[in-house]
Amino acid sequence: MRRDDRASLKRTSPQPGIGLRRVLEGEVLGVSLDPAGACKLENLRKLLVADSYRPNGRPTTGYRNLESFAMYARLRTDPQNEDVRARLGSPLSFWIRAVEWDEEKLVDLAHHLNFFMRYFDHDSSQIVLNEPSAAQTDFAQVTMPHGPFPGEINAHRLDSNLLTVWRGAAASTDVFLGFLLYYQVLEYAANYFLDDKTRKGVERILRAPDVGARAGASAQRVVDLVSAASSAPPDKRMDDVLRELVEPDLLWAIIEPNKSFFARTCRFTGGVSVEPLVGDDTTVETYRAKWPGKVGRTLRQVRNAVAHPGDPGGSGTIESCDANKTCLEPWLLLAKAAASQVVLHFPE
DSSP: EEOOOTTSSSSOOSOOOOEEEEETTEEEEEEEOOOOSSHHHHHHHHHHHHOOOOSOOOOOOOOOOOHHHHHHHTTTOOOHHHGHHHOOOOOOOEEEEEOOOOOHHHHHHHHHHHHHHHHTTTTTEOOOOOOOOOOOOOOOOOOOOOOOSSSSSOOOOOOHHHHHHHHHHHHHOEEEEEHHHHHHHHHHHHHHOOOHHHHHHHHHHTTTTTTTHHHHHHHHHHHHHHHHTSSSHHHHHHHHHHHHHSSSSHHHHHHHHGGGHHTEEEOOTTTTTEESSSSSOOOOHHHHHHHHHHHHHHHHHHHHHHHHHOEEEEEOOOEEEEHHHHHHHHHHHHHHHHHHHHHHOOOO
């Protein structure tokens, strides 16, 4: 656990020297942000370490924020950098007093403290919790599920709303946001898509030779058909979208080389478990027989767990942490493939 000292060398609130009392579950803790003069020995130790450290490799902890202290250490004795030193300010130490060392409780304390500090000062520094390195999954990144890149593309105009959301998802570097935006494409299509049976019914009404003479009755029949389709359960509407707009073999091109992932229960930090999408012995034929319901149900479960906190006693939530980023990436790729097909085939 570390404080976000990357922001501590600029002017921040609360001002140096200001402390606060924090009461949580009956405990009274002293929390303060002190200038160098109030803790000279501690800051001297930090500066000695910072002056001696050299970056090595690609750490997950930001070198414990030593880079900003190292910059200060290098500049503090150089008279030519007085203006730079003035802009940087002096190192600050963040103290939490009267607390016993209990890692689980300290993590909870940090989450609460970060909230209250940012509640009163939107620019307040934060305590950064260094997460354990996530276990790498043996997942094959299928970047060309359609096969070789075509020499010629027969393009057509796409739905502007779907294209806007898809662009946001494709540009996002955040796994959680990207997944939610790709799912939003599917959700939008499910809300506005008319299944083939409904479309043919509307066309049959509008092509009737007496449609003009029976305008009122024809309009009512169209309304009844569309209302019935729109009032269908969300699960059915999602299945209809996947069945009619997404090529199952395209998703299979991602699933098949990654059975080691999709044929196992996926357990996210936060209490969510996603059942296997396929079995070790699943073939493309058996997959095609029941794919829309299984894929739609699984993507919806993941989306709900990412977007909504779990209900008490429910299935939990998918926390925003590095371990879950790794677990979510395969589902992101599946959602991306499905959403791209929906954007391509959604009727004008």
